[in-house]
Amino acid sequence: MRIQPRKSLIKIESRDWLTNAVIATDTIKARTVIYQSQEFLILPKPNYQTVQIADNAHIIDHVFANLNHHCSPNTFIDVSDFSLVAERDIEQGEELTFAYFTTEVKLDRPFYCQCNSSNCIGNILGASQMPFKSLMSYSLSHHVLNLTKFASSERYQAYELGPQH
Numbered sequence: 001m002r003i004q005p006r007k008s009l010i011k012i013e014s015r016d017w018l019t020n021a022v023i024a025t026d027t028i029k030a031r032t033v034i035y036q037s038q039e040f041l042i043l044p045k046p047n048y049q050t051v052q053i054a055d056n057a058h059i060i061d062h063v064f065a066n067l068n069h070h071c072s073p074n075t076f077i078d079v080s081d082f083s084l085v086a087e088r089d090i091e092q093g094e095e096l097t098f099a100y101f102t103t104e105v106k107l108d109r110p111f112y113c114q115c116n117s118s119n120c121i122g123n124i125l126g127a128s129q130m131p132f133k134s135l136m137s138y139s140l141s142h143h144v145l146n147l148t149k150f151a152s153s154e155r156y157q158a159y160e161l162g163p164q165h
């Protein structure tokens with residue numbers, strides 16, 4: 001069950017002249033729907049501000065566009081209803097982040113992550129370039145999940161079958 005708050009839990013702050021950050025304005029319990037996008041554009045191709053919601057469908061939303069990446073994120077985007085959901089309990093003042101490869105099959109602008117997480121992936125290229133086993137520890141959008149199913153049937157067949165078969 002998800003918690004539906006009645007007030008805004010976020011603000012957008014500028015972090016430096018290039019980047020913004022989305023900040024929690026209150027404590028947020030795990031599974032809370034922090035934000036739900038009501039107004040967005042759908043584009044056929046990704047850019048650095050879009051979030052992929054399906055094959056060949058990418059949305060621009062002003063909150064999602066300002067969420068930074070983290071390899072141990074405190075939120076995920078549920079692309080089925082355009083909501084931002086708390087992955088764990090979040091403290092007031094904490095920056096909200098999500099793992100870009102949970103929605104993006106191939107990033108428009110790949111980058112080298114320096115999030116200092118113990119399981120930092122390093123080069124962030126998109127789900128299609130991620131090891132299957134690493135992806136499976138995340139809350140994945142359905143189009144990325146389909147990708148891993150394909151991957152499991154093709155590239156990772158040996159892993160899928162395992163020693164028990």
Ligand SMILES: [Zn+2]
Nearest residue numbers: 071113115120
């Ligand atoms: Zn990282």
